[in-house]
Amino acid sequence: MALLKILQYPDDRLYTVAKPVTKVTDATRALIRDMAETMYAAPGIGLAATQVDVHERIIVIDLSETRDGLLVLINPEFVRREGEVVREEGCLSVPGIYENLTRAERICVRALDENGIPRELEAEGLLATCIQHEMDHLEGRVFVEYLSQLKQTRIRAKLIKRRRETL
Ligand code: K1U
Numbered sequence: 001m002a003l004l005k006i007l008q009y010p011d012d013r014l015y016t017v018a019k020p021v022t023k024v025t026d027a028t029r030a031l032i033r034d035m036a037e038t039m040y041a042a043p044g045i046g047l048a049a050t051q052v053d054v055h056e057r058i059i060v061i062d063l064s065e066t067r068d069g070l071l072v073l074i075n076p077e078f079v080r081r082e083g084e085v086v087r088e089e090g091c092l093s094v095p096g097i098y099e100n101l102t103r104a105e106r107i108c109v110r111a112l113d114e115n116g117i118p119r120e121l122e123a124e125g126l127l128a129t130c131i132q133h134e135m136d137h138l139e140g141r142v143f144v145e146y147l148s149q150l151k152q153t154r155i156r157a158k159l160i161k162r163r164r165e166t167l
């Protein structure tokens with residue numbers, strides 16, 4: 001297993017639209033293991049392949065306290081989105097920035113699991129928010145893009161300054 005480098009906003013590669021996985025192979029499963037290890041080490045509750053510069057439609061999520069409840073979504077698609085809820089979000093590609101965003105309250109997604117088997121999943125609460133956040137990454141969208149231009153400019157400047165100071 002390997003720890004992967006997480007792209008940091010405003011890296012242009014975060015704006016890449018990921019391609020569907022055509023066949024779930026051992027190589028896909030090896031990538032999923034590395035993504036999970038990277039997410040646990042960060043630590044985070046979700047990670048999209050886009051964030052580790054792999055532009056395939058793969059997401060890992062684990063909301064469990066014990067970190068043994070890995071959810072894998074390959075080629076996820078929305079079946080339903082209902083209601084609206086405001087929740088605070090963070091992002092491993094935008095470290096230290098937490099902002100309130102409005103998203104669907106309940107969702108149903110269709111996706112392949114790590115064995116290539118199609119599944120449907122109903123989600124609400126933090127899981128629904130996290131799935132939507134990660135699906136945005138696969139579309140090349142970062143959560144800060146929902147904020148005002150002023151906030152985006154401030155976040156960009158803050159992260160660039162912080163990075164310069166840690167070099
Ligand atoms: O996509 C990512 O960068 C992962 C992100 C997922 C997410 C969090 C909150 C709302 C929506 C999506 C994170 O994991 S940020 C870190 C975080 O939330 C966390 C870290 C340690 C313990 C618990 C939570």
Ligand code: ZN
Pocket residue numbers: 090091092093133137
């Ligand atoms: Zn994120």
